[in-house]
Amino acid sequence: xxxxxxxFFLLVLMVGAAIYSIVQKDLLxxxxxxxxxxxxxxxxxxxxxxxxxxxxxxxxxVALTTIIFIITIRNTVRHEDDFKDRNDxxxxxx
Amino acid sequence: MVGSPVLLIAIPLLAAFLIxxxxxxxxxxxxxxxxxxxxxxxxxxxxxxxxxxxxxxIIETIAGWQAPWGINLVFSPLTGFLATLxxxxxxxxxxxxxxxxxxVDFEPAKKYFIFLMMLVAGAVGIVITGxxxxxxxxxxxxxxxxxxLTAFYTGRNSAExxxxxxxxxxxxxxxxxxxxxxxxxxxxxxxxxxxADKMYLMPTGYKITALIFFFMGIxxxxxxxxxxxxxxxxxxxxxxxxxxAFAGIVVKAGVYAMIRLVFTLFDIPNSMQFLVxxxxxxxxxxxxxxxxxxxxxxxxxxSSIGQMGLVFVAFGIGxxxxxxxxLFLMLNHAIIKPLLFLSGSYLVFNxxxxxxxxxxxxxxxMPITSLLFALGAFAIxxxxxxxxxxxxxxxxxxxxxxxxxxxxxxxxxxxxxxxxYYFRVVNRIYFFEKSDNVVVQKPRINAMIAMLILxxxxxxxxxxxxIVSIYLHKASxxxxxxxxxxxxxxxxxxxxxx
Amino acid sequence: MNNELYEILRYGILGGSIxxxxxxxxxxxxxxxxxKIIIGLSIVDGGIHLLLIGIGYVKNGTAPIFSPGFENSTxxxxxxxPQALVLTAIVIGFAVTAVALSLVxxxxxxxxxxxxDEIKNLKW
Amino acid sequence: MKKLIVILxxxxxxxxxxxxxxxxxxxxxxxxxxxxxxxxxxxVSELKVANTITSIVVNFRGFDTLGEVTVLFLAATALxxxxxxxxxxxxxxxxxxxxxxIVKAGSKLLFPAIIxxxxxxxxxxxxxxxxxxxxxxxxxxGFLLMLLAYDNFSVSHKVLSYIESFAxxxxxxxxxxxMFMGKTFLENxxxxxxxxxxxxxxxxxxxxxLVGFKVAAELTGLIYTxxxxxx
Numbered sequence: 001x002x003x004x005x006x007x008f009f010l011l012v013l014m015v016g017a018a019i020y021s022i023v024q025k026d027l028l029x030x031x032x033x034x035x036x037x038x039x040x041x042x043x044x045x046x047x048x049x050x051x052x053x054x055x056x057x058x059x060x061x062v063a064l065t066t067i068i069f070i071i072t073i074r075n076t077v078r079h080e081d082d083f084k085d086r087n088d089x090x091x092x093x094x
Numbered sequence: 095m096v097g098s099p100v101l102l103i104a105i106p107l108l109a110a111f112l113i114x115x116x117x118x119x120x121x122x123x124x125x126x127x128x129x130x131x132x133x134x135x136x137x138x139x140x141x142x143x144x145x146x147x148x149x150x151x152i153i154e155t156i157a158g159w160q161a162p163w164g165i166n167l168v169f170s171p172l173t174g175f176l177a178t179l180x181x182x183x184x185x186x187x188x189x190x191x192x193x194x195x196x197x198v199d200f201e202p203a204k205k206y207f208i209f210l211m212m213l214v215a216g217a218v219g220i221v222i223t224g225x226x227x228x229x230x231x232x233x234x235x236x237x238x239x240x241x242x243l244t245a246f247y248t249g250r251n252s253a254e255x256x257x258x259x260x261x262x263x264x265x266x267x268x269x270x271x272x273x274x275x276x277x278x279x280x281x282x283x284x285x286x287x288x289x290a291d292k293m294y295l296m297p298t299g300y301k302i303t304a305l306i307f308f309f310m311g312i313x314x315x316x317x318x319x320x321x322x323x324x325x326x327x328x329x330x331x332x333x334x335x336x337x338x339a340f341a342g343i344v345v346k347a348g349v350y351a352m353i354r355l356v357f358t359l360f361d362i363p364n365s366m367q368f369l370v371x372x373x374x375x376x377x378x379x380x381x382x383x384x385x386x387x388x389x390x391x392x393x394x395x396x397s398s399i400g401q402m403g404l405v406f407v408a409f410g411i412g413x414x415x416x417x418x419x420x421l422f423l424m425l426n427h428a429i430i431k432p433l434l435f436l437s438g439s440y441l442v443f444n445x446x447x448x449x450x451x452x453x454x455x456x457x458x459x460m461p462i463t464s465l466l467f468a469l470g471a472f473a474i475x476x477x478x479x480x481x482x483x484x485x486x487x488x489x490x491x492x493x494x495x496x497x498x499x500x501x502x503x504x505x506x507x508x509x510x511x512x513x514x515y516y517f518r519v520v521n522r523i524y525f526f527e528k529s530d531n532v533v534v535q536k537p538r539i540n541a542m543i544a545m546l547i548l549x550x551x552x553x554x555x556x557x558x559x560x561i562v563s564i565y566l567h568k569a570s571x572x573x574x575x576x577x578x579x580x581x582x583x584x585x586x587x588x589x590x591x592x
Numbered sequence: 593m594n595n596e597l598y599e600i601l602r603y604g605i606l607g608g609s610i611x612x613x614x615x616x617x618x619x620x621x622x623x624x625x626x627x628k629i630i631i632g633l634s635i636v637d638g639g640i641h642l643l644l645i646g647i648g649y650v651k652n653g654t655a656p657i658f659s660p661g662f663e664n665s666t667x668x669x670x671x672x673x674p675q676a677l678v679l680t681a682i683v684i685g686f687a688v689t690a691v692a693l694s695l696v697x698x699x700x701x702x703x704x705x706x707x708x709d710e711i712k713n714l715k716w
Numbered sequence: 717m718k719k720l721i722v723i724l725x726x727x728x729x730x731x732x733x734x735x736x737x738x739x740x741x742x743x744x745x746x747x748x749x750x751x752x753x754x755x756x757x758x759x760v761s762e763l764k765v766a767n768t769i770t771s772i773v774v775n776f777r778g779f780d781t782l783g784e785v786t787v788l789f790l791a792a793t794a795l796x797x798x799x800x801x802x803x804x805x806x807x808x809x810x811x812x813x814x815x816x817x818i819v820k821a822g823s824k825l826l827f828p829a830i831i832x833x834x835x836x837x838x839x840x841x842x843x844x845x846x847x848x849x850x851x852x853x854x855x856x857x858g859f860l861l862m863l864l865a866y867d868n869f870s871v872s873h874k875v876l877s878y879i880e881s882f883a884x885x886x887x888x889x890x891x892x893x894x895m896f897m898g899k900t901f902l903e904n905x906x907x908x909x910x911x912x913x914x915x916x917x918x919x920x921x922x923x924x925x926l927v928g929f930k931v932a933a934e935l936t937g938l939i940y941t942x943x944x945x946x947x
Binding site for chain 4: 098103104107110118156157163164208231241242253296300
Binding site: 051052054055056059060063064067068071072075 | 770845849856857935938943
């Protein structure tokens with residue numbers, strides 16, 4: 001029973017993160033939300049008895065994909081409707 | 095055993111991994127090795143094709159596990175014919191693009207030839223594999239090579255065309271995965287023959303849904319109507335020879351994958367009419383678009399889409415004659431359209447806009463190239479002494495035998511449209527005055543040889559279509575006999591696992 | 593876990609994965625920013641992976657890995673095939689995403705924007 | 717307007733997807749005995765591999781894996797081609813995150829541990845969860861950590877391309893050597909040993925280790941190429 005509740009809780013969280021990531025105008029936050037989706041997915045895979053897939057999803061989905069997105073955002077723009085504020089990310093981090 | 099189908103895949107992969115290493119020592123090797131590999135593949139594939147035409151189908155298993163459990167490669171008259179055709183075109187494109195542009199750096203040149211080789215290997219994999227998920231992997235290999243080749247030039251449009259292609263390709267590969275999920279969840283297998291064997295168990299609703307998802311997944315490579323938005327841009331913005339490779343190799347692989355689904359895997363009664371409808375819509379939309387284009391390669395791209403529509407109509411007739419006609423059309427299209435693309439890319443070599451108006455009067459300055467372009471144009475619209483005539487004739491007779499008057503009428507009307515826009519270009523080449531700011535580019539000797547080979551094949555098939563019709567008849571027989579395919583693949587499975 | 597709970601779990605996973613696919617498709621089809629489109633595509637990929645894993649799940653399943661002493665306990669193992677397919681699909685999806693993002697960087701170099709409406713030299 | 721059309725389209729797609737998977741929970745698939753049982757059976761009895769997923773990925777469907785590492789290789793190559801500029805500055809990377817001393821020291825501490833974990837995961841791929849892909853990606857995340865923490869940390873492109881080429885070549889050669897021994901491509905030709913031993917499963921662990929090296933090199937190179945991209 002707790003098993004099912006846990007999975008449902010994660011599913012709801014995952015769908016919430018998905019909606020957040022497409023609604024959010026700030027691309028950096030959207031990308032982090034995508035990473036969160038991957039993290040939750042990897043937890044669900046573990047619960048569904050797929051440890052191999054969980055490992056891969058954790059490494060690729062959470063770390064590598066997210067970082068490639070972040071590098072792209074650094075090289076381009078940070079906000080969805082912005083045109084030229086490529087320095088935004090750098091100033092935000094400092 | 096004359097050869098092994100797995101070498102058609104393994105050798106190019108081996109070469110692709112080797113090229114970066116050898117390229118560090120000997121720079122010319124990055125251009126030569128892919129050619130040698132393609133030549134090896136051509137010889138091996140052609141000898142296997144000769145074998146399977148007279149003997150039985152070659153079925154090779156991977157990792158020693160027989161049909162439903164392991165992945166198997168099927169080299170039948172149909173798949174062998176298509177694989178040989180695609181490898182031959184790959185070789186021609188390699189020969190043509192060997193030092194196509196002089197000022198290309200070492201790194202881009204290396205990548206170009208690796209991708210060209212992998213494009214051919216992926217397309218061959220799509221055709222000869224007997225497993226739907228393996229086919230998905232090969233589709234991805236082909237698509238990634240195609241995206242990279244489309245973005246080869248550093249201009250802004252090529253990146254955009256490639257991005258557009260990638261978006262559609264990525265959506266369609268998702269659809270393909272969903273289709274595979276439906277099939278696996280119901281039938282518990284991924285092998286094509288096993289799926290075909292068990293397909294009657296599946297409820298019709300599931301079948302239709304799965305087939306629609308499959309069409310969304312593969313239609314992008316086969317350029318069927320709503321999914322071909324990428325094609326004109328990719329053909330226009332990719333390097334000249336790559337347009338030929340797309341028309342001759344990628345599209346053929348996509349058509350094969352769809353046809354295999356409709357004829358072998360799914361036994362939905364009305365799917366043939368569905369093919370006819372898709373084909374007719376694609377044909378009409380593409381040909382009406384082609385007549386409006388003012389860029390040469392864009393026009394050729396729309397014409398290519400239109401021809402694929404015609405191929406689907408011919409397959410949709412559903413008889414052995416129709417399949418024969420469709421395969422003949424595919425063969426002709428795979429020879430003629432690359433010739434048009436290759437000679438066309440020299441006609442507009444130095445121009446930025448690649449407009450049709452820029453070919454004015456080139457007939458006097460580039461006589462052989464222009465003649466070859468004209469030959470291709472005459473052949474593709476179906477004028478009598480050339481090869482295109484026989485394939486269009488066989489479509490018409492196949493349709494007439496089934497009493498499909500509408501198809502005959504449409505094919506004839508479309509031929510007239512094709513005549514209009516192709517002759518417009520030929521007319522400009524020969525009867526207009528050349529403007530002064532157009533710089534003529536003489537083709538290199540290897541490019542000339544490549545184009546002359548294609549041109550002579552058009553003439554040979556045109557004067558004696560019987561030399562290919564034996565292979566085509568075998569291939570169409572192979573496609574129509576679903577039961578034989580299933581038995582061929584599965585029977586060795588039962589005998590060897592015990 | 594009894595049958596009813598198992599069915600609920602199955603529908604939950606199915607619904608969750610399909611919702612994820614639809615949300616991703618919505619983003620990919622309507623958003624104007626190129627990066628948002630690619631985010632949408634990677635969400636679709638995630639949904640499909642969950643769908644495939646969900647197909648392979650069985651009631652009270654255990655991971656398809658044999659531990660010493662339990663070599664014959666295949667009865668409750670989940671289906672390993674979809675897991676193998678998902679492994680392949682994840683890596684391929686990542687490769688395609690990387691190529692897409694590099695194209696985005698190049699498009700930005702030429703156009704200085706990521707708005708899809710502004711990047712329309714070719715007909716869309 | 718466009719959004720409405722898209723939503724309608726999605727509703728139709730969603731409906732079809734729901735109905736095509738819904739019956740699975742109630743009635744199960746129409747074919748009850750798929751290929752699954754064969755795999756589970758043969759993995760233990762013939763291949764002597766504990767992890768069924770490893771045996772499927774490397775042996776039963778090994779051709780997919782070969783195609784997949786090719787896809788990765790092509791993507792890494794394509795990335796270099798798409799971002800290619802005539803004069804590109806290797807080595808002077810712009811700083812993504814200016815990292816503090818703690819981050820630097822911590823990364824230095826974690827890096828060997830991550831690499832060790834990755835190596836452990838792919839060496840034991842046939843015994844426990846994990847394998848070439850997983851281990852390779854874990855190693856790549858280790859390199860990613862170092863690249864992010866240290867501005868001047870660099871990976872030799874030449875070494876990476878040696879590793880990925882040699883791993884790929886040996887993968888194909890292992891497959892082909894099965895053929896030369898009168899068996900089929902990628903078929904096991906080595907003694908399989910005992911279940912749950914480190915040296916078991918014939919060529920499966922060897923191939924998975926090669927895959928691990930290749931995936932690690934490929935992904936590290938990919939990240940490094942993108943990270944070196946400057947506006």
